[in-house]
Amino acid sequence: MSIAVFLGPSLPRAEAAAILEADYRPPVRQGDVYRLVQQRRPQAIAVVDGYFQEVPSVWHKEILWALDQGIPVYGAASMGALRAAELARYGMVGIGKIYDAYRAGSYAPYGDEPFEDDDEVAVIHGPAELSYPPLSVAMVDLRETLAQAAEAGVIDAALRDALVAAFKRRFYRARSFEALSEVLVELGVPSQAAQALQAWLAQGRTSQKKADAAALLETLAAGGTALPTDSDGFIFERTTLWAQFIEQTEAGPPARSAAERSVLEELRLDPDLYASLRDIAVLRLRLDVVEPPPPADAGARRAALDRLRHRHGLWSREALEAWAEACDLDRAGLDRLLDFEAALETCAVGAGPALDSALLDVLRREGRYGPLAARARDKAQRLAGVEMVATAPSAPSPAMLLDWYFEGCLDRGVPTDLPAYAAGLGFEGVEALLAALAREQRYRAVCDDPSTPKGA
CATH class of the missing domain: 1.10.150 (DNA polymerase; domain 1)
Incomplete structure (x- = not known):
């Protein structure tokens, strides 16, 4: 048995491996801890990094289940520090200054200022191929x-x-x-x-995050897998919600053929086409289980307005008001439109992997599957054997890739909220988007006529 470590941008993998020999895994997401225990049953689990928004975050109850199975769970630096502070009384062990601050509710020397938000440790980062380089500072x-x-x-x-x-x-x-x-x-x-x-x-x-991540690994390397906990014990309750979680996690997303996965990637590289077909796909899914959408809260409505502005280039208040007037929308009408946009987004996010099935059906129905499949096959053939080493000196940086795609290919600015943009197109985070862009850039470099079939 080995120690499993969920690690991303907080500490470079090479530096981590020099401290502790372990089973290093990508940042944790919902279901990862459950699957790890079921499939590998490690000696211990260390959570450093995890996803906060792009995909569902690791669930508290799956960590509790690991503890109930007799597997110690440790946390530090980022998602790990946050979950450890929340679950310390149940036996999860936290390490480092950030964990201590979450437990205390304040970060020295900032007095009584509350220290409790997950945005204290959240960052955006590049793909796994580039070792999750941080693109912002926590x-x-x-x-x-x-x-x-x-x-x-x-x-x-x-x-x-x-x-x-x-x-x-x-x-x-x-x-x-x-x-x-x-x-x-x-x-x-x-x-x-x-x-x-x-x-x-x-x-x-x-970087306190880096220091705390290293401290956790050093503790485990020194034989700290039997550290005392603050837990007096607990009874793990197997609720209906837990049973549903197990069923969904074990079922996993539906199997996709390589052709279907490549077609979906081609679709995601055309955000306008994706957006229009996604909405149709969402409505198709709604036919299966008809239920009224929940009312949009203020945050969802703001996000809906941001998407509307980006879609139609309404960067100023005057442009938005002129657009609303041209659409015969008063304030109440605009609010109704934003509620509908927010409801579509909620449905799309909630649909999960089922949305991809609906998108593929819509592509076939609209006669657009064939052209995308042909382009995907051509891309695979042309790139077969082409060296794509992300760490090579000539490899484009994430910023260069983003500028090339958005400004050079789409003639628009790079979105300020890249994780939200990637999630909105169905990519599994910014790293998946950057990996797709790297393939697309290399394809266009070796292809005579590589344009995406937008109207096919």
Whole structure:
């Protein structure tokens, strides 16, 4: 038996392997812990990274089930620290400063400011092929870096707290050290103080997530799989919901042929066609189980409005108002439209793998399966044997791939919310999107007429 570790952007795989020999797995998602215990029954499970939004997050109850099966479960740094803090009283063991802060509800030296949100540790990252490179900086790492800057006398506590508050107001995907200049300007920080901080950051930035992940692995390497827990024991209840979870997890997504998977990838590379067919597919699924959609909350309505703006290029308030007027929509009418858009999104997300089956049926019905299948076969044949090494010096970076596809191929800007964009097209996260773009770019480079058959 070995120790299984769910690891992503918090610590590079090579550095982790140098600390602990283990069964390293991608960031954890719902069902992964259950399947791991059922299929491998490891000596212990360590959760570092996991998905928060792109796909369903690891369920608390599957961790409890692993504990009930006598398998110790540890957490640190990211999703692991969060789940460990939530499940400490049941026996999950947490390691590191971030875990301690989640347990305490505050992160030193920030006083009584609540420390409880999952956005403190959430980041966006590149694909597994590139070792999950972080594309943003976790809020907790910004906190720790700025705390050390204050401790070193580079900034005072007031500026430290103001910078943290400003970054906290930003969407977590927009947090980075590169954005610090913009934040300093927003706060009106004098240029001399701003330059001093920027100069210090060249060597001073740190990652508490990385430190905590390494600490967890070092603990396990030192034989820490029998660490004491805070649990007084618990009775695992096999509820109806648990039975449904097992049934869905063991069934897994329906089997897809290689041809069907490649056709779906081709479809996802044409976001406009995907969006139109997905809506038809959703409505087709609704025929199976007819039920009224739930009312949209404020967050769902804002997300629906963002999708509407992106779809029609309504970047200003004036453009949105002109579009609504042209559609004979007053405020109430626009709200109804947003509720419908939100309901479609809710249905699409809730449909899960069944949506792909519906999409394939719609493609066949609309006469579009054949052209996409032909393009997918041609792509596979042309790329057969073509070296696609993501770590090669000539390989495009994630940013270059995104610019090439959105600005060069689609003539539109790169979405600010890449995980939401990828999830909206059915990709399993940003890494799956980037992998598809890498294949598409290489295909266009070796093909004379590689255009996607948008109207086929």
